[in-house]
Amino acid sequence: MTQYLFQQLVNGLALGSLYALVAIGFSMIYGIVRLINFAHGDLVMIGAFTSLAMVVGGVPWPLILLFVLVVGAMAGVTIGAVIFRPLLGAPQVTGFIATLAVSIVIQNSALMILTGQPRNFLFPAVMRERVTFGTVQASVTDLLIIGLTLVLIAGLFFVVYRTRLGVAMRATAENLTAARLMGVAVHRTILAAFAIGSALAATAGLLWGGKFGQIDPLLGFVPGLKAFVACVIGGVGSIGGAMLGGYILGLAEVLFVGLLPQEFSGYRDSFVFGLLIVILLLKPSGLFVRHVEERA
Amino acid sequence: MLEVEGLNVWRGATHVLKDVSFTVAAGELAALIGANGAGKSTTLLTLSGLLRARSGSARFGTLDLTHAKPERIVKAGLIHCPEGRQIFQSLTVAENLAMGAYVRGGRIAPETMAEIHTLFPILKEREGVAAGTLSGGEQMMLAMARALIASPKLLLLDEPSLGLAPKAVETIFDVIEALKKRGIPILLIEQNAAMALDIADRAYVMEQGRIALSGTGRELAGNDRVRQFYLGAT
Numbered sequence: 137m138t139q140y141l142f143q144q145l146v147n148g149l150a151l152g153s154l155y156a157l158v159a160i161g162f163s164m165i166y167g168i169v170r171l172i173n174f175a176h177g178d179l180v181m182i183g184a185f186t187s188l189a190m191v192v193g194g195v196p197w198p199l200i201l202l203f204v205l206v207v208g209a210m211a212g213v214t215i216g217a218v219i220f221r222p223l224l225g226a227p228q229v230t231g232f233i234a235t236l237a238v239s240i241v242i243q244n245s246a247l248m249i250l251t252g253q254p255r256n257f258l259f260p261a262v263m264r265e266r267v268t269f270g271t272v273q274a275s276v277t278d279l280l281i282i283g284l285t286l287v288l289i290a291g292l293f294f295v296v297y298r299t300r301l302g303v304a305m306r307a308t309a310e311n312l313t314a315a316r317l318m319g320v321a322v323h324r325t326i327l328a329a330f331a332i333g334s335a336l337a338a339t340a341g342l343l344w345g346g347k348f349g350q351i352d353p354l355l356g357f358v359p360g361l362k363a364f365v366a367c368v369i370g371g372v373g374s375i376g377g378a379m380l381g382g383y384i385l386g387l388a389e390v391l392f393v394g395l396l397p398q399e400f401s402g403y404r405d406s407f408v409f410g411l412l413i414v415i416l417l418l419k420p421s422g423l424f425v426r427h428v429e430e431r432a
Numbered sequence: 433m434l435e436v437e438g439l440n441v442w443r444g445a446t447h448v449l450k451d452v453s454f455t456v457a458a459g460e461l462a463a464l465i466g467a468n469g470a471g472k473s474t475t476l477l478t479l480s481g482l483l484r485a486r487s488g489s490a491r492f493g494t495l496d497l498t499h500a501k502p503e504r505i506v507k508a509g510l511i512h513c514p515e516g517r518q519i520f521q522s523l524t525v526a527e528n529l530a531m532g533a534y535v536r537g538g539r540i541a542p543e544t545m546a547e548i549h550t551l552f553p554i555l556k557e558r559e560g561v562a563a564g565t566l567s568g569g570e571q572m573m574l575a576m577a578r579a580l581i582a583s584p585k586l587l588l589l590d591e592p593s594l595g596l597a598p599k600a601v602e603t604i605f606d607v608i609e610a611l612k613k614r615g616i617p618i619l620l621i622e623q624n625a626a627m628a629l630d631i632a633d634r635a636y637v638m639e640q641g642r643i644a645l646s647g648t649g650r651e652l653a654g655n656d657r658v659r660q661f662y663l664g665a666t
Contacts, residue, residue, distance in 0.1 A: 300530070300534065300537065300538035303523065303527050303531060303538065304534060306520070306522065306523060307520045307523060307527075307531050310520050310521065313482065313518065314514060314518040314519070314520065316480075316482060316503075317502070317506070317511075317512045317514055317518070318506065318531045318534045318535075318582070319503040319505075319506030319535035319582070320534055321501075321503045
């Protein structure tokens with residue numbers, strides 16, 4: 137029983153890490169341009185296929201990680217520059233529809249180029265082994281996902297709270313006009329937020345492929361949606377909230393499946409969205425946001 | 433120093449500034465007074481590059497303000513302390529000050545910081561707290577400190593006394609006078625026309641988007657029209 141619980145815990149944390157990585161970028165982008173980016177999940181897919189292409193090409197794994205970060209950042213900057221910049225100041229609905237359109241374009245281009253056939257995605261053999269701690273075991277892949285996510289999140293917090301760029305991003309997110317009056321080149325700052333958030337999502341794609349072993353062009357839809365739920369749980373626009381929301385969602389999902397009788401496990405997503413409804417009813421601004429500031 | 437000539441600015445379908453011309457000379461405190469909606473804030477936003485003029489010119493030294501990007505204008509030393517303070521509420525006091533130094537790498541020289549702390553001792557005490565928790569007067573001091581850290585060659589102040597308690601208004605005006613003594617040129621927008629004209633070297637009255645009157649602060653304070661409409665004399 138302890139082994140079972142421990143395994144569920146590690147599994148839930150790993151899944152939560154993936155949700156957190158996607159949700160953080162989602163939240164950063166919402167925070168700075170006030171737009172829900174439905175194309176954000178597709179960066180997970182882009183990251184996964186970029187990784188697969190490099191695995192096939194024989195690129196060493198550490199380099200793949202670096203490459204995926206760069207490709208994700210570039211894809212995010214492209215989406216930001218092509219779609220969001222012209223729409224800055226447009227009604228929210230316009231931006232919302234535009235992101236749906238981008239998502240559809242990305243998914244269908246990927247279907248055309250890659251076909252809908254799922255492909256196997258295998259981490260090196262060592263990653264598929266299990267390590268034993270006393271009486272309990274955990275998979276190396278899950279542990280890697282948890283560890284790498286913590287490193288990336290620590291790096292992100294350093295950038296956002298300790299650097300000039302990070303202070304400028306938070307300032308721009310709160311008050312665009314005042315940031316411009318301080319001499320912040322806000323368009324560049326906004327694109328930096330896209331780059332960072334998208335790089336994290338693409339890395340989640342690499343790890344997603346490794347954890348589930350199969351990838352396809354539509355794989356970004358579910359993580360995108362779950363990241364949105366994680367953001368709502370934590371409070372949209374807050375980076376720490378999105379991170380905690382991701383972990384809560386991952387753990388809750390695994391616990392629903394693990395603790396309820398077998399025949400309910402097919403309903404895991406209904407539990408997740410049920411949780412969302414309950415939280416929206418009880419605390420609409422999110423669990424970790426003390427108050428919501430309306431911008432004038 | 434600042435020369436504005438025949439400036440026309442539209443906001444949407446509204447012609448807000450109509451052939452506005454005025455100057456601010458080196459070391460001078462100029463006041464721009466007028467009713468709500470006369471175009472004072474629009475004037476400042478145009479000078480900062482946030483609004484674009486349809487015609488006319490605005491020159492700050494050699495820089496053409498009607499075409500320069502806002503960040504270029506800030507770098508040149510034209511610093512705008514906006515209406516309603518507009519401090520970053522969720523950032524700490526120290527981070528707000530660092531934003532003032534953004535174009536110079538975000539670093540504040542220790543002597544500049546010491547100077548700021550002499551002018552506004554309260555900001556030293558509150559360094560680490562979120563700026564949104566400060567009182568209105570303290571937020572205004574923070575907004576002015578943030579502008580000063582940018583080492584202005586010309587400071588634009590938009591309604592610094594608006595909504596403040598009388599005591600805080602006094603403090604703010606003391607600071608403005610201290611800055612004037614240091615020779616920092618200031619363009620001041622004020623609802624409180626009496627206090628503004630009292631310290632201004634030069635003043636302009638704006639009515640419906642035009643400069644209606646100009647003169648020294650003392651001249652305008654003695655002008656019948658100004659006394660009747662802006663100083664509340666009967």
